[in-house]
Amino acid sequence: MRMVAVLAVAALLGVSACGSGDDDTPPPSTVEVFTWWVEGGEKAGLDALVRQFTADCPGQRFENGAVAGGAGVNAKRELTQRMARHDPPDTFQAHAGAELIDYIDAGQIEDLTAYYDSWGLRGVLPADLVADLTVRGKIYSVPANIHRANVVWTNPAVLARAGITVPPKDLTAFIADLAKLKAAGVEAPLALGRDWTQLMLLEAVLISDLGPTGFSGLFTGDTDWRGALVAKAITHFTALLSYGNLDRDALDWPQAERLLIDGKAGYQLMGDWAAADLAAKGFPGYGWFTFPGNGKAFQWSADSFTLSTGAANVTGTECWLKTVGSATGQQVFNAAKGSIPARTDVPSTGFSPYQQSAMADWKSGIPVPSCAHGSACPQAWQTAVNAALTSYSSGKDGKILQSDLAQAADLFVRP
Numbered sequence: 431m432r433m434v435a436v437l438a439v440a441a442l443l444g445v446s447a448c449g450s451g452d453d454d455t456p457p458p459s460t461v462e463v464f465t466w467w468v469e470g471g472e473k474a475g476l477d478a479l480v481r482q483f484t485a486d487c488p489g490q491r492f493e494n495g496a497v498a499g500g501a502g503v504n505a506k507r508e509l510t511q512r513m514a515r516h517d518p519p520d521t522f523q524a525h526a527g528a529e530l531i532d533y534i535d536a537g538q539i540e541d542l543t544a545y546y547d548s549w550g551l552r553g554v555l556p557a558d559l560v561a562d563l564t565v566r567g568k569i570y571s572v573p574a575n576i577h578r579a580n581v582v583w584t585n586p587a588v589l590a591r592a593g594i595t596v597p598p599k600d601l602t603a604f605i606a607d608l609a610k611l612k613a614a615g616v617e618a619p620l621a622l623g624r625d626w627t628q629l630m631l632l633e634a635v636l637i638s639d640l641g642p643t644g645f646s647g648l649f650t651g652d653t654d655w656r657g658a659l660v661a662k663a664i665t666h667f668t669a670l671l672s673y674g675n676l677d678r679d680a681l682d683w684p685q686a687e688r689l690l691i692d693g694k695a696g697y698q699l700m701g702d703w704a705a706a707d708l709a710a711k712g713f714p715g716y717g718w719f720t721f722p723g724n725g726k727a728f729q730w731s732a733d734s735f736t737l738s739t740g741a742a743n744v745t746g747t748e749c750w751l752k753t754v755g756s757a758t759g760q761q762v763f764n765a766a767k768g769s770i771p772a773r774t775d776v777p778s779t780g781f782s783p784y785q786q787s788a789m790a791d792w793k794s795g796i797p798v799p800s801c802a803h804g805s806a807c808p809q810a811w812q813t814a815v816n817a818a819l820t821s822y823s824s825g826k827d828g829k830i831l832q833s834d835l836a837q838a839a840d841l842f843v844r845p
């Protein structure tokens with residue numbers, strides 16, 4: 431977009447846009463930041479980060495390149511097109527872990543290892559996270575946060591009307607509570623959305639049925655997608671779907687969340703960006719619990735920011751990344767975004783009760799990655815799984831779903 435605009439202006443002025451050699455040309459002072467944060471808690475988080483960037487980086491201006499769509503489904507497509515026409519934003523949001531490897535292998539992002547050293551990031555980020563961010567000895571992004579995916583959000587008033595006052599202890603108890611809500615007249619007890627949100631639900635069930643180690647092994651080749659426990663999880667998943675809204679495939683996560691806010695559903699499984707979003711949308715009285723049967727598993731993902739190869743404004747982007755990685759940047763951003771700081775030295779004061787509980791769980795929990803949010807699998811694998819779930823959602827053949835999932839793993843698993 432921006433390159434097209436620059437070219438148009440250059441043409442009007444009658445100058446060459448590429449390397450005029452004019453030393454008097456001032457360096458660009460706009461940093462285009464590409465995310466998928468456009469409304470509710472996501473926008474509130476971005477706005478807080480931008481305010482900090484403006485204070486930290488005098489002379490630099492934020493340019494919003496956001497593309498709407500939960501989990502970045504549309505943004506990632508748009509980014510691919512921009513990369514293909516050599517028009518990258520200066521920096522873009524990408525999940526730490528497997529998802530980043532695509533950009534690294536394609537030579538689309540720069541090595542930021544030297545910044546880690548000069549900004550002292552290694553000592554203040556968890557060693558495991560730094561290891562997840564390191565590819566062939568180099569680090570290519572700065573994490574802004576840690577999100578948790580395996581959380582169930584509740585509308586306590588709806589649950590109370592059906593006599594439900596405590597969180598279910600396992601999947602069987604959860605299904606029994608869903609049945610109680612249905613019997614109490616709640617048409618869609620479990621709010622559901624499109625493909626990737628269904629993948630989140632399936633992943634949560636897989637964690638319960640396979641345990642954290644068995645689940646993580648699905649993405650390393652150590653656990654068999656064709657095994658009996660995956661079949662069992664698909665049966666549980668199918669039971670859960672039967673308590674959801676029928677228009678699930680047409681809804682993004684905020685629309686499914688609306689069913690919860692409006693009392694049309696009692697539960698929604700969603701990442702903790704929902705904590706910020708529920709508050710931003712005037713529903714601070716939500717309840718939450720870890721997905722039943724997940725025990726101490728903390729399914730994490732981390733939004734991180736990159737420096738695009740060919741970025742127009744390297745100096746400004748460096749300053750953006752420094753703010754993203756700073757203690758103050760992480761404090762203000764995460765307080766508004768629902769996630770917790772990736773840095774370990776940010777005080778917990780000023781964070782919501784949910785976030786304080788997530789901070790404690792992150793310290794004591796068992797980390798497991800997420801395929802829906804890029805820490806476990808690269809984008810092509812995620813796309814294949816989402817497609818399998820979309821066809822399952824209309825066709826409902828568990829055997830075909832399991833075989834589609836296994837075939838996807840055969841293609842993408844990195845030995």
Ligand code: BGC
Nearest residue numbers: 472499500501502703733803
């Ligand atoms: C991102 C979050 C975002 C969520 C919903 C996740 O993949 O990590 O930052 O809020 O998608 O859009």
